[in-house]
Amino acid sequence: MKAIQRIHGWGRYPIIGAEVDAPLVVSGLKSAVENYGADGMISRGLGRSYGDSSLAKYVIDTRHLNHLLDFDKNTGIVTCNAGISLADILDVFVPLGWFLPVTPGTKHITVGGAVASDVHGKNHHVSGCFSDFVEHIKLLVNPDNLLLCSETSHSELFHATCGGMGLTGIILSVSFRLMPVSSAYIDQKTIKAANLSEALALFEQNYASTYSVAWMDCLATGSSLGRSLLMIGEHAQDHKLACPAKHPITIPVEMPSSLLNRFSIQLFNTLYYNRITKQEVAHRVHYEPFFYPLDGIQHWNRLYGKNGFTQYQFVIPKEAGQEGMNKIVKKIAASGKGSFLAVLKVFGKQNDNLLSFPLAGYTLALDFKIEEGLFPLLDRLDAMVLDYGGRSYLTKDVHMSELTFKLSYPRWEEFQAIREQNGTKGIFASYQSRRLGLDT
Amino acid sequence: MKKILIIGATSAIAEATAKRYAKERASLYLLARNEERLASLTADLKTRGASSALYALLDVNDRSRHEEVLKEVIKTLGTIDVVLIAHGTLGDQKACEDNVEQALFEFETNAVSTIALLTRLANLFEKQHGGTIAVISSVAGDRGRPSNYLYGTAKAAITTFCQGLQTRMFKSGVHLIIIKPGIVATPMTEGLSMPAMLVAEPDQIAADIVRAIEKKTDTLYTPWFWKYIMLGIIHVPSTLFKKLNL
Ligand SMILES: Cc1cc2nc3c(=O)[nH]c(=O)nc-3n(C[C@H](O)[C@H](O)[C@H](O)COP(=O)(O)OP(=O)(O)OC[C@H]3O[C@@H](n4cnc5c(N)ncnc54)[C@H](O)[C@@H]3O)c2cc1C
Ligand SMILES: NC(=O)c1ccc[n+]([C@@H]2O[C@H](COP(=O)([O-])OP(=O)(O)OC[C@H]3O[C@@H](n4cnc5c(N)ncnc54)[C@H](OP(=O)(O)O)[C@@H]3O)[C@@H](O)[C@H]2O)c1
Numbered sequence: 001m002k003a004i005q006r007i008h009g010w011g012r013y014p015i016i017g018a019e020v021d022a023p024l025v026v027s028g029l030k031s032a033v034e035n036y037g038a039d040g041m042i043s044r045g046l047g048r049s050y051g052d053s054s055l056a057k058y059v060i061d062t063r064h065l066n067h068l069l070d071f072d073k074n075t076g077i078v079t080c081n082a083g084i085s086l087a088d089i090l091d092v093f094v095p096l097g098w099f100l101p102v103t104p105g106t107k108h109i110t111v112g113g114a115v116a117s118d119v120h121g122k123n124h125h126v127s128g129c130f131s132d133f134v135e136h137i138k139l140l141v142n143p144d145n146l147l148l149c150s151e152t153s154h155s156e157l158f159h160a161t162c163g164g165m166g167l168t169g170i171i172l173s174v175s176f177r178l179m180p181v182s183s184a185y186i187d188q189k190t191i192k193a194a195n196l197s198e199a200l201a202l203f204e205q206n207y208a209s210t211y212s213v214a215w216m217d218c219l220a221t222g223s224s225l226g227r228s229l230l231m232i233g234e235h236a237q238d239h240k241l242a243c244p245a246k247h248p249i250t251i252p253v254e255m256p257s258s259l260l261n262r263f264s265i266q267l268f269n270t271l272y273y274n275r276i277t278k279q280e281v282a283h284r285v286h287y288e289p290f291f292y293p294l295d296g297i298q299h300w301n302r303l304y305g306k307n308g309f310t311q312y313q314f315v316i317p318k319e320a321g322q323e324g325m326n327k328i329v330k331k332i333a334a335s336g337k338g339s340f341l342a343v344l345k346v347f348g349k350q351n352d353n354l355l356s357f358p359l360a361g362y363t364l365a366l367d368f369k370i371e372e373g374l375f376p377l378l379d380r381l382d383a384m385v386l387d388y389g390g391r392s393y394l395t396k397d398v399h400m401s402e403l404t405f406k407l408s409y410p411r412w413e414e415f416q417a418i419r420e421q422n423g424t425k426g427i428f429a430s431y432q433s434r435r436l437g438l439d440t
Numbered sequence: 441m442k443k444i445l446i447i448g449a450t451s452a453i454a455e456a457t458a459k460r461y462a463k464e465r466a467s468l469y470l471l472a473r474n475e476e477r478l479a480s481l482t483a484d485l486k487t488r489g490a491s492s493a494l495y496a497l498l499d500v501n502d503r504s505r506h507e508e509v510l511k512e513v514i515k516t517l518g519t520i521d522v523v524l525i526a527h528g529t530l531g532d533q534k535a536c537e538d539n540v541e542q543a544l545f546e547f548e549t550n551a552v553s554t555i556a557l558l559t560r561l562a563n564l565f566e567k568q569h570g571g572t573i574a575v576i577s578s579v580a581g582d583r584g585r586p587s588n589y590l591y592g593t594a595k596a597a598i599t600t601f602c603q604g605l606q607t608r609m610f611k612s613g614v615h616l617i618i619i620k621p622g623i624v625a626t627p628m629t630e631g632l633s634m635p636a637m638l639v640a641e642p643d644q645i646a647a648d649i650v651r652a653i654e655k656k657t658d659t660l661y662t663p664w665f666w667k668y669i670m671l672g673i674i675h676v677p678s679t680l681f682k683k684l685n686l
Contacts (some may be wrong), residue, residue, distance in 0.1 A: 003631050022630060024450070025476040063453075064627065067484035076488075092463065092488050262685070299636075 007059065010301050011050040011398060013370045014430065020044075022061035026172060030143040032060055033170065040439070042430040045110030046085060049117065050311045051398030052431035053165050060170060062112055064109045068092070077135055079175040082112030089178075094287070095241050098178035101133040103341070107292050113160030117395035118163035118356040122211035122233070122291070124347040130358055133161035133177045135318050141169040141422045143340040144432045160418040163356035165394055167428050167438065168419055184243050186211070186290040189282045192273075196226025196329060200322050200362065203346045206232050211290075212346060213345050218329065218338035218366055219270040227273055228344060236284055243286065269341060276318060304369045309339075310398045313365035315347060315358060316390035324388040325362055328381060332366070335377050339367035354415040357393040365396065375399050394432065402437035412438070441491050442466040443517040447557060448527025450477045451561055452626035453576065456646035457524060460685065462490035469513050470495040472527065500527050500553035522653060523561055524556055524574045529591075530628050536590045543590055550594030555601055562605055565614040572653050573609065574618045575602050579661065581620070584668045585686040606658060617652055618659045621645050622666035 004017040021032040033041070041058035062083035070079040076098055078089065085098060087107040093099070098247055104119045113119075114130045115137060121127075129253035139161055147169075149158035160169045171293045192207075193199035199214050206212050213232040294300055301309070316324045330336050343365045350359040368374050382404045385392060392400060392406030416438065419425040429439035444461050445453050449470035458468055462485040470478055470493065478495040485493040494516060498509050513520070529549050536543035554575065565571050580588055581595030599618055606616040623629060623639050640663050648662040661667035676684070 005631055020631070022627070024474065024627065025480070027476055067480045068487035069480075069483050070485050 007044075007047070007051050007055065008308070009052060009054060009398075010048050011308050011310045011370075012304070012306075013310065014052060014055070014431070015308075016052075016057075018055065018059045019056055020059045022064055024064050026065070029060065029062075029065065029170065029172070030140070033140065034143045036060070037313040040187055040429040042428060042433075043112065043116070043170045045113035045116075046107045046108050046367050047081060047115065049395040050105055050309075051396060052435070053117075053395055053397075054113075055312055055431045056429060058186075062170070065172070070175075076178040076180060077175055079173060080111055080177055081173050082115070082137075082171040083110050084365055085110055086114065090287075091243075093178055094181075094243060097180055097182060097241055098263045099235070099287070101179040102127055102130045103179060103291055105292065106295055108295060111174045111176070115162055115171055115174055116164060116166050118351075118353055119395075120347070120358050122213045122345065124358055125207060125212070125346050126210060127155050128348060129162075129351055129358060130176075131353060131356070132351065133179075134162065135175040135177065137161065137171050137175070139169045140172055141223075141424055142427070146172065153336055156236060156418055157422060159353045159417050160355075163353040163394075164415065164432065165178065165355065165401065165432065166430065167415075167433050168422065168424050169428060181235045182241075183236040183238045184241050185215075185237050185238060186233040186287055187282070188231055188233045188285050189280060189292055190276055191230045191232070192276060192278075193226075193228045193230055193278045195324055196326055197226055197229075198226040199226055199230060199344060200325070204232045206230070207346070209388065210234050213343060215272070216329075216342040216344045216364070217273050217330050218342045219266050219269055219336070220273075221330075221333050225333060226344075229273065230278060231290075233290055238284070241440050243288070247436050265339065272341060304367070307370045309367050309369040309415055310374075310378075311367050311396040312381065313357075313363060313393040313396045314381070314385045314390055315361050315363040315393075316385060316388040317359060317361040319361075320388035320390065321362065324384075324390075325364065328364070328384050331384065333376075337368055337371075337374060339369075342366035354411040354418075355394065357395075359390075361390065363393075365393075390436060394436075397432065400436065402435070405436040442521045443469075443519060445469045445471070445517065445520050445523040446683055447471045447497065447498070447523070447525045448576075450474050450481060450609050451526040451528070452628075452642040453621065453624060453645050453649075454524060454526035456642040457526075457649050458485055459488055459643075460646050461522075462486075462488040462493070464493065465489050465491050467492045467517060468494070469517055471498040471509065471513075473497060473499050498630050500557065501548055503553065504554050506556055506560055510557075514564065519568050520571055522563070522572045522574060523565075524576070524649070525557060526576045527553070528576065528578075528628070530588065531591050533586075533588050533590055546590050547594050547597075550591060551597040554598050558601065558605060562609060562614075565609065566612045569613050571614055572656075573605075574619060574649065574653055575616070576619045576621065577602065579620045579622050579666050579670050583674050583681075586651060587686060615653075617657055619649055620659065620661050620666065620670075621654070622661070622663060622669070628657065 002019045005020050007018050008015040023032050025028040033300050036058040042056035043060045044054040065083035068080045102121045116131045118131045139147050141328050147154050181239040193202050209232040214228040214230040216228040345363050346356040378399050433439045444466050452470040482493040482495050531546035577599045578595040579594040583600045584592050602618045609616050623634050625639050645662050652660040
C-alpha cells in the first residue's frame with residue numbers, strides 16, 4: 001500500500017486522504033487499475049475541478065502520461081496522452097499557428113479532464129464543447145480492455161465518457177482538432193452594462209462574436225442589480241504568433257479568510273466595474289490575459305482561507321431568461337455571500353453527451369467560501385434553478401443532492417446502463433458519484 | 441541544429457529540458473532504462489519538432505557498457521553540443537542506515553556511475569574542443585542533513601568532481617555547468633511532504649537549465665532563491681544545526 005496523501009480539488013474542500021498512484025507508462029497504469037479494481041478508484045488530472053469529482057480513496061493520477069503522440073499539420077489533428085496539459089499544447093502549437101478550439105478559463109487542466117468534464121469556453125454559443133472537436137479517445141474500461149471510442153465506434157460509450165466525470169473508465173489518449181489562427185492576440189472589446197437586462201441584451205446583440213463573457217458584480221442591488229462588463233473577442237489577424245514569456249505571481253500561503261468579507265469584496269467589485277470609464281473600450285491583448293486572467297496568480301485558491309471555497313455554476317434555459325436570472329441573482333445579492341465577481345455567459349445548444357452541462361440558455365458561475373449557512377443557500381438556489389429547468393455543473397459541484405442531480409440530468413439512467421454494460425459501475429467511482437447516487 | 445545527449449532522459453526534469461530543445465529542432469539521443477517511457481518520449485519530441493529523437497537502453501550502473509553505448513552515440517550524432525546527466529534516485533535514507541549494501545548502491549547510482557560517465561565524456565569533449573557538459577547535482581550536496589545524507593553525499597561528490605573537471609575542461613573550450621535544483625515536483629519527490637511554497641515545476645527548472653547553458657553559467661541554483669537558502673544553511677553553526685530536523 002502507498003502512503004496516504006491528503007488531496008483536494010481546486011476549492012480545497014473537502015480534503016481527503018487517498019492512495020495516489022501516478023504511473024509513468026500505460027502498462028504501469030494498467031497494473032494500478034488491477035491493484036485498485038476491487039475497491040473502486042477515480043482518475044485525476046490536474047485537480048482543477050472544484051469539488052469532489054476527482055476524489056476517491058484510490059486515485060489514478062494521469063499527469064505523468066503527458067506526451068504528444070502525433071500531429072497532422074494538414075488537418076490540425078493532434079493526438080496526445082490524456083495527462084498532457086492545455087498549457088503544454090498551447091506552448092507547442094500557438095507558435096505554429098494553431099489554437100485550442102475550446103478552452104476553459106484556466107490552461108492548467110489536462111486534456112483528459114477537458115473530455116471528462118466536456119468543458120466549454122467563451123465560444124460555446126458558436127462552437128459547442130470540447131468533445132465537439134474530439135476525433136476519438138482511447139478508453140481503458142478494465143486492464144484488458146482498451147476501446148477506441150468516437151462518434152462512430154462505441155459511440156454510446158463515447159457520449160457517456162465525454163462529460164462522464166471519469167466514471168466510465170480512464171481516458172488514455174485523445175485525438176482532437178486544433179483550430180488555425182494567424183495571431184496569438186485577441187481583439188477584445190469591453191462594454192459596460194448597467195444592469196442584468198442590459199447585459200443579456202448585449203449578449204444577444206453580440207451573438208455573432210466568437211468569444212463573449214461578462215463579469216458581473218453580484219453584490220450590486222436595486223437598479224444596478226447584475227451590472228456587468230461584457231467582453232467580446234476575435235482572434236487578431238496580425239500574424240504575431242510568438243508569445244512573450246511571463247512569470248506568474250504566487251499566493252504563497254493560505255490567507256486568513258476574514259480578508260474576504262462583504263466589505264472588501266464590494267469594494268473590489270466596485271473598483272473593477274468602474275475601472276472602465278467609457279461605455280466601450282477596444283484593445284488588442286495576448287491570448288493569456290484574455291482567456292486565463294487568473295492563471296497570472298498561481299494558487300489563487302489559497303485566498304479563500306483554510307476552509308476552502310466552492311464555485312457554484314448553473315445554467316437556466318433561455319425561456320427562463322431574464323426573469324429567472326434576475327430572481328436568482330437577487331437571492332445571491334441578498335445573501336451577501338457572493339464572491340469577487342461572477343461570470344455570466346450565453347450557451348448555445350446542448351449536445352448528445354449524457355451528462356454534459358451546457359444547454360441553450362444563460363449560465364452564471366460564482367465563488368463562495370465554505371462557511372456556515374452556505375449549503376442551505378445553495379439548496380435554495382438549486383431549487384430555483386431546477387424550477388426553471390436548469391442545472392448546475394458537476395465539475396464545480398460539491399454539495400448537490402442526489403434528487404437534484406437525477407431531476408436535472410434526466411439522462412442519468414442511460415448513463416448508468418452504459419456503465420453497467422461495460423462493468424465500470426462501482427469500479428470507477430468518486431466521492432461525488434457516491435453523493436449523487438451513481439455509486440454506493 | 442543542436443545535438444543533445446541526455447542520460448537519465450526519462451527524468452521529469454530531463455524530459456522538460458528535452459521538450460525545450462525539441463522545439464528548437466534539436467537532434468536528441470536519449471539514454472535510460474524504462475523502454476516504454478523512452479519510446480513514448482521520442483514520439484513526443486518528434487511531434488514537438490525535434491529533427492530526430494533516438495533512444496537506447498542504459499542502466500548507468502552497468503559500467504561495462506558505458507564505452508560501447510557512448511561509441512554508438514558518437515557514431516549517430518557525430519559531435520555532441522550538450523550532454524545532460526540527469527539520472528538519480530533519492531533512495532531510502534532509513535534503509536541505507538540499516539543496510540550497508542543498499543547505502544553503497546545508492547552511492548553507486550548517484551555518484552560512481554556519474555564519475556565513470558564523466559570520465560569518458562570529458563575525454564570525448566576534450567577532443568571536440570567545445571560543447572557543454574551539464575550535470576545535475578543538488579542543493580542536498582551543499583550540507584549533509586539527516587533526512588537524506590546518503591543522497592547528499594553522492595551529490596557532494598559529484599559537485600566536487602565537477603568543480604575540478606570544470607577547470608580542466610575550460611582549457612579546451614568545453615563548458616561544464618553544475619546544476620543544483622532545489623525541491624522539484626517530480627516522481628522522485630512524489631508523496632513527500634514538502635513546503636508548497638518552495639516546490640518548483642520541472643519546466644521551471646528546464647527553462648533555467650537551457651538559459652544557463654546558453655549563458656555559460658558555472659553553477660546554477662534553480663530556482664534562483666536556493667542560492668540564498670543554501671548560503672544560510674551552510675552557515676548555521678553545527679551546534680544549532682544538530683538540533684534542527686532537516
Ligand atoms: C480557474 C478555473 C477556471 C475554469 N474555467 C472553466 C470554464 O470556463 N469552462 C469549463 O468548462 N470548466 C472550467 N473550469 C473547470 C475545469 O476545466 C474542469 O474541472 C476540468 O475538468 C479540470 O481538468 P483537470 O485535468 O484538472 O481534471 P481533474 O479536476 O483532476 O478531474 C476532473 C474530472 O475529470 C476526470 N478525469 C480527469 N482525467 C481523466 C482521464 N484521463 N480519464 C477519465 N476521467 C478523467 C476526473 O475523474 C474528474 O471527474 C475551470 C477551473 C478553474 C480552476
Ligand atoms: N526532484 C527534486 O526535487 C530534485 C532536486 C534536486 C536534484 N534533483 C536531481 O535531478 C535529477 C533528475 O531528477 P528528477 O527529479 O527529474 O527525478 P525522476 O523524474 O525521478 O527521474 C530520475 C531518473 O533517473 C533515471 N535512473 C535512475 N536510476 C537509473 C539507472 N540505474 N540507470 C539509468 N537511469 C536511471 C530514471 O530513469 P529510468 O527509470 O528510465 O532508468 C529516472 O527517470 C536527478 O539527478 C536528481 O537527483 C532532483
